[in-house]
Amino acid sequence: MQFHNPDADVFVPDAKAPDAALARTTHLCISAHQDDIEIMAYHGIAECFGLSDRWFTGVVVTNGAGSPRSGIYGHYTDEEMQHVRRQEQRTAAYVGGYACMIQLGYPSSAVKDPKSPSVVGDLQAILEAAKPEVVYLHNLADKHETHVATSLRALAALRRLSAQDRPKKVYGCEVWRDLDWLPDEAKQILPASKYPNVAAALVGVFDSQVSGGKRYDLATAGRRLAHATYYASHATDVETAMNFAMDLTPLVADPSLAVAPYVTAYIDSFKADVEKYLSKLMG
Numbered sequence: 557m558q559f560h561n562p563d564a565d566v567f568v569p570d571a572k573a574p575d576a577a578l579a580r581t582t583h584l585c586i587s588a589h590q591d592d593i594e595i596m597a598y599h600g601i602a603e604c605f606g607l608s609d610r611w612f613t614g615v616v617v618t619n620g621a622g623s624p625r626s627g628i629y630g631h632y633t634d635e636e637m638q639h640v641r642r643q644e645q646r647t648a649a650y651v652g653g654y655a656c657m658i659q660l661g662y663p664s665s666a667v668k669d670p671k672s673p674s675v676v677g678d679l680q681a682i683l684e685a686a687k688p689e690v691v692y693l694h695n696l697a698d699k700h701e702t703h704v705a706t707s708l709r710a711l712a713a714l715r716r717l718s719a720q721d722r723p724k725k726v727y728g729c730e731v732w733r734d735l736d737w738l739p740d741e742a743k744q745i746l747p748a749s750k751y752p753n754v755a756a757a758l759v760g761v762f763d764s765q766v767s768g769g770k771r772y773d774l775a776t777a778g779r780r781l782a783h784a785t786y787y788a789s790h791a792t793d794v795e796t797a798m799n800f801a802m803d804l805t806p807l808v809a810d811p812s813l814a815v816a817p818y819v820t821a822y823i824d825s826f827k828a829d830v831e832k833y834l835s836k837l838m839g
């Protein structure tokens with residue numbers, strides 16, 4: 557498969573030919589940065605882990621340039637940092653037993669440009685080759701601009717697929733902003749309790765980010781535990797870790813559906829939910 561960027565990186569942990577590796581995909585995540593996949597889509601990784609009939613593929617759109625650095629990485633140039641991050645992402649793919657790991661290597665500015673056709677074209681080619689049943693994207697209320705842009709480019713690619721190639725389910729996942737505020741009936745529950753050792757390793761391998769001064773390893777596990785605990789006040793916890801997601805499937809099933817009103821309707825529901833108790837209890 558040929559991508560627009562000559563230095564796009566394709567890594568297949570079990571060394572199968574890339575086309576065959578991609579074709580076995582059942583679960584696929586498209587993220588902005590190295591390490592986002594392991595934070596947001598552990599559900600998909602765990603669903604496929606160690607199985608021969610389900611395979612997880614990761615796609616990272618940006619090149620990891622401009623990331624913060626300290627400690628042993630403090631003196632690294634942007635180019636050296638990109639190399640480190642690419643290797644860390646390959647390591648995660650190896651640990652997680654991914655079908656295929658693709659790093660498209662775009663600068664953030666290219667992803668944020670709605671008129672740049674190459675990002676959407678690359679993503680469309682990947683989706684047509686992989687034909688995943690389940691797709692994980694950043695949620696559209698994320699507070700990181702590149703995350704939202706990546707999700708919009710991925711949605712555009714998904715909307716170009718023929719009806720029979722579209723995934724059955726598209727989740728908008730948590731990284732920079734969680735989804736606890738979604739009304740319970742709208743929350744897509746993504747259990748993340750299986751293989752806690754693998755879950756920890758997958759975030760832990762991104763040493764350049766964690767050593768950079770952000771305990772993503774602890775924060776990611778903490779968020780999943782908090783969600784599992786606080787999700788339902790009257791039930792005993794069945795899951796010890798979970799993520800929440802926004803259902804983006806309707807936006808793919810109906811390419812004419814307007815994106816912004818679809819997302820802000822969830823915010824309107826949240827507002828109505830808060831107002832309900834306040835007006836009832838204020839008397």
Ligand SMILES: [Zn+2]
Nearest residue numbers: 588589592731
């Ligand atoms: Zn990110």
